[in-house]
Amino acid sequence: MIGLELTKGLARAIVSSRPEDSAEAMHEAKKGLLDFTAASFAGRHDGGIQKLLQLIETEGGEPIVPLIGQGKKASPLQAALLNGFMAHALDFDDVHSDVRGHPSAVILPALISSAAARREDDRFFGAYILGVEVMARLGESIGSRHYEKGWHNTGTLGAIAAACAAGYAENLSEEELEKAIGFAASQSAGMRVQFGTEMKPLHAGLAAQSGLFAVKLAQAGFGGSNAALDGELGFFSLYGDLEKAEKVLLREWGTSWRIVHPGLWFKVYPFCSAAHHAADAILKLIDEHGVRAGNTERIEVVFPPEGDAALTERRPATGEEGRFSVEYVIALALNGQELTADRFTHKPIPSSIRDVLPRIHRVYDAGIRPAPEAVPKGRFTIVRAFLTDGRVCEARVDCPRGAPGNELSEKEIREKLKLALYADERKADHLLFAIEQIGIQQFLSQL
Amino acid sequence: MIGLELTKGLARAIVSSRPEDSAEAMHEAKKGLLDFTAASFAGRHDGGIQKLLQLIETEGGEPIVPLIGQGKKASPLQAALLNGFMAHALDFDDVHSDVRGHPSAVILPALISSAAARREDDRFFGAYILGVEVMARLGESIGSRHYEKGWHNTGTLGAIAAACAAGYAENLSEEELEKAIGFAASQSAGMRVQFGTEMKPLHAGLAAQSGLFAVKLAQAGFGGSNAALDGELGFFSLYGDLEKAEKVLLREWGTSWRIVHPGLWFKVYPFCSAAHHAADAILKLIDEHGVRAGNTERIEVVFPPEGDAALTERRPATGEEGRFSVEYVIALALNGQELTADRFTHKPIPSSIRDVLPRIHRVYDAGIRPAPEAVPKGRFTIVRAFLTDGRVCEARVDCPRGAPGNELSEKEIREKLKLALYADERKADHLLFAIEQIGIQQFLSQL
Numbered sequence: 001m002i003g004l005e006l007t008k009g010l011a012r013a014i015v016s017s018r019p020e021d022s023a024e025a026m027h028e029a030k031k032g033l034l035d036f037t038a039a040s041f042a043g044r045h046d047g048g049i050q051k052l053l054q055l056i057e058t059e060g061g062e063p064i065v066p067l068i069g070q071g072k073k074a075s076p077l078q079a080a081l082l083n084g085f086m087a088h089a090l091d092f093d094d095v096h097s098d099v100r101g102h103p104s105a106v107i108l109p110a111l112i113s114s115a116a117a118r119r120e121d122d123r124f125f126g127a128y129i130l131g132v133e134v135m136a137r138l139g140e141s142i143g144s145r146h147y148e149k150g151w152h153n154t155g156t157l158g159a160i161a162a163a164c165a166a167g168y169a170e171n172l173s174e175e176e177l178e179k180a181i182g183f184a185a186s187q188s189a190g191m192r193v194q195f196g197t198e199m200k201p202l203h204a205g206l207a208a209q210s211g212l213f214a215v216k217l218a219q220a221g222f223g224g225s226n227a228a229l230d231g232e233l234g235f236f237s238l239y240g241d242l243e244k245a246e247k248v249l250l251r252e253w254g255t256s257w258r259i260v261h262p263g264l265w266f267k268v269y270p271f272c273s274a275a276h277h278a279a280d281a282i283l284k285l286i287d288e289h290g291v292r293a294g295n296t297e298r299i300e301v302v303f304p305p306e307g308d309a310a311l312t313e314r315r316p317a318t319g320e321e322g323r324f325s326v327e328y329v330i331a332l333a334l335n336g337q338e339l340t341a342d343r344f345t346h347k348p349i350p351s352s353i354r355d356v357l358p359r360i361h362r363v364y365d366a367g368i369r370p371a372p373e374a375v376p377k378g379r380f381t382i383v384r385a386f387l388t389d390g391r392v393c394e395a396r397v398d399c400p401r402g403a404p405g406n407e408l409s410e411k412e413i414r415e416k417l418k419l420a421l422y423a424d425e426r427k428a429d430h431l432l433f434a435i436e437q438i439g440i441q442q443f444l445s446q447l
Numbered sequence: 448m449i450g451l452e453l454t455k456g457l458a459r460a461i462v463s464s465r466p467e468d469s470a471e472a473m474h475e476a477k478k479g480l481l482d483f484t485a486a487s488f489a490g491r492h493d494g495g496i497q498k499l500l501q502l503i504e505t506e507g508g509e510p511i512v513p514l515i516g517q518g519k520k521a522s523p524l525q526a527a528l529l530n531g532f533m534a535h536a537l538d539f540d541d542v543h544s545d546v547r548g549h550p551s552a553v554i555l556p557a558l559i560s561s562a563a564a565r566r567e568d569d570r571f572f573g574a575y576i577l578g579v580e581v582m583a584r585l586g587e588s589i590g591s592r593h594y595e596k597g598w599h600n601t602g603t604l605g606a607i608a609a610a611c612a613a614g615y616a617e618n619l620s621e622e623e624l625e626k627a628i629g630f631a632a633s634q635s636a637g638m639r640v641q642f643g644t645e646m647k648p649l650h651a652g653l654a655a656q657s658g659l660f661a662v663k664l665a666q667a668g669f670g671g672s673n674a675a676l677d678g679e680l681g682f683f684s685l686y687g688d689l690e691k692a693e694k695v696l697l698r699e700w701g702t703s704w705r706i707v708h709p710g711l712w713f714k715v716y717p718f719c720s721a722a723h724h725a726a727d728a729i730l731k732l733i734d735e736h737g738v739r740a741g742n743t744e745r746i747e748v749v750f751p752p753e754g755d756a757a758l759t760e761r762r763p764a765t766g767e768e769g770r771f772s773v774e775y776v777i778a779l780a781l782n783g784q785e786l787t788a789d790r791f792t793h794k795p796i797p798s799s800i801r802d803v804l805p806r807i808h809r810v811y812d813a814g815i816r817p818a819p820e821a822v823p824k825g826r827f828t829i830v831r832a833f834l835t836d837g838r839v840c841e842a843r844v845d846c847p848r849g850a851p852g853n854e855l856s857e858k859e860i861r862e863k864l865k866l867a868l869y870a871d872e873r874k875a876d877h878l879l880f881a882i883e884q885i886g887i888q889q890f891l892s893q894l
């Protein structure tokens with residue numbers, strides 16, 4: 001329909017979209033902002049934040065944009081970096097299965113900086129819907145090989161998505177947006193070797209910052225390619241698969257929004273989503289069969305091949321590394337511990353938990369058929385417990401709690417926010433009211 | 448010798464090196480700083496600078512580091528960005544054949560920010576020697592396919608090199624440097640689709656900024672991978688060829704420095720180095736055979752296959768695009784114009800030059816043997832002129848003027864600086880004296 005000029009086609013699709021007309025998408029966007037706020041406040045005491053604040057203070061900058069939960073402001077680019085880090089610090093923020101990464105932790109910090117700097121926000125939610133749309137379509141276009149090779153999609157796709165979102169918010173022309181997409185593509189980076197370290201969440205902040213900077217460059221009339229996604233030397237050829245992108249990137253644009261179908265996945269646990277199926281399954285076995293560390297010889301965790309690619313840690317040393325360890329999550333649950341944020345800090349893992357890890361084994365089974373409702377598509381996890389009394393019991397999860405098809409209620413997301421605010425109901429109510437009723441400037445003043 | 452742990456081996460090699468002990472390397476480093484200063488002052492009026500200054504002013508920041516030739520200061524990260532852009536703005540800064548890109552425009556802005564912020568500079572030239580060393584070794588390790596696929600080596604290799612240089616200047620520990628290398632690798636980006644636009648030189652600034660930021664993160668104790676270059680998911684697997692890197696990256700470290708052998712290539716023309724052979728050749732034909740636009744029917748420019756990969760513009764519309772066009776360079780010379788910076792601005796190319804472009808044809812000949820002294824290795828250019836009177840004459844250049852083996856004298860580099868300063872001899876003398884005799888703080892005060 002738009003031919004093979006992907007950059008031009010994407011820019012045109014964005015400037016001519018009116019996502020605000022979809023009540024359903026706007027409703028999901030408000031839920032997304034609410035969950036982002038909960039994840040960010042939950043992460044506001046993370047140790048990395050003080051380190052980043054120290055760097056920001058040395059650099060200096062106009063205090064224009066609130067740093068969530070810090071009682072401080074920073075310059076727009078600095079705030080995009082720090083708020084992006086914070087939202088993703090605990091890995092408690094939303095994911096999207098088309099993205100294979102974290103859209104809101106990149107897109108919303110860029111939009112918050114943009115709205116605070118301009119004191120305008122009438123296109124905020126529309127921009128967020130489009131940002132998620134672009135990041136999901138980039139994820140589908142780039143192919144699964146991209147992630148498997150070692151790229152961190154949150155970083156590599158996030159800058160372009162944030163540029164498209166902030167570009168819509170700031171009303172860029174089609175030509176400016178083409179260039180902004182290229183400026184962002186030329187800053188797209190992030191490697192999965194950083195999983196389990198503070199650098200992983202910083203990829204979200206860096207992508208937010210790069211996307212916003214791309215928009216600023218375009219507004220300043222800076223010169224750049226207007227076709228950076230296209231051709232043999234362009235973004236898709238370099239990072240992914242141009243042929244696939246040409247088929248997928250703009251297909252049926254606007255018939256529905258990806259923030260609605262398949263929708264964002266709001267997390268109930270503060271660790272990598274690839275371990276959520278197993279978490280649900282082990283909690284079920286504990287609840288229904290009394291499985292626990294003391295009565296279990298061996299645990300098998302069955303994935304489809306590559307289904308555990310994100311779970312890079314088999315023998316984590318700290319809770320932070322444990323965010324990427326299905327073994328750690330299961331060991332915690334077997335020891336009767338709650339799967340809450342305080343278990344996933346930089347502190348060393350106690351020996352009572354560490355000792356359980358060697359009993360937990362990963363198994364891959366390409367013969368098991370994924371369920372049609374599986375999230376992400378093609379994924380499942382079976383947890384099988386071999387008890388000391390000879391019993392074997394198992395639980396299978398295709399669509400974990402919080403994922404599309406097994407959504408959290410709005411009440412549950414509000415509870416997540418209240419928990420993050422240590423049950424400060426008044427603060428939570430102010431934030432909720434600002435998001436749902438009043439508007440973004442009021443919301444910003446509550447951060 | 449150090450085994451296959453590339454990140455650890457590189458960090459260890461750097462912290463245990465004392466490049467200041469090599470008088471030859473120190474001499475080349477001073478020449479490099481001089482040429483960088485000339486290229487930067489020559490670029491100080493480039494249109495992109497005002498656009499970047501506007502963005503920096505909106506953000507705010509502590510005015511700590513001089514912006515070359517602007518009479519202004521900015522924060523360390525901002526100055527690294529802008530000074531990096533400026534040095535590379537005209538494509539008049541040095542290249543290095545192992546890098547296949549521009550080392551000094553990335554490394555020196557990071558070091559200038561570092562030295563100005565700390566008011567210390569005793570390791571400045573040593574850090575510069577090491578930065579060039581790392582970038583050259585990264586270039587050799589990453590393989591030629593990296594560039595050919597579409598990556599811009601100045602951007603993709605520059606951040607790690609700048610981090611290593613600034614890490615040495617700031618005396619990072621081995622462990623901090625391992626992490627800084629990873630922080631830089633996770634920000635490594637830049638695409639060749641931006642060639643011919645302002646974004647190309649900004650890649651140098653972005654890499655300088657990313658490398659310096661990586662060092663600051665490491666100093667703040669930020670968490671990250673200490674092995675980001677290694678393994679199946681690491682930098683070399685993702686961007687290049689791990690097997691080759693394991694053979695090449697640390698081979699014979701310290702036996703000689705790459706800033707000496709093969710050495711930096713200081714440019715005599717303000718355009719892409721891949722067109723310098725052709726420029727020397729056409730000037731020779733003009734001088735010796737009276738070739739000119741009026742008496743020439745057809746020009747053939749003979750390259751080895753892929754020898755013109757960087758020359759992306761066959762029909763440039765502006766002088767800026769013309770920096771990547773061998774056709775434009777030859778057309779200028781045929782019309783008797785000097786190959787100076789004022790011909791390579793954003794202004795449209797006049798029709799008198801444009802009309803000559805279609806007479807110039809590229810030819811590839813894999814059968815011609817490159818000379819042993821060729822720079823870069825394997826490269827040559829033959830310019831063949833078919834005159835209206837039936838004569839055919841040709842000139843071949845293997846090692847263009849300014850390249851290692853055909854070096855500029857120190858006097859010629861000084862002339863380049865004086866020309867950049869519009870013959871302001873006093874200013875040039877102050878800068879020269881600061882570089883050669885007094886020290887970096889004095890030099891910084893002259894920028």
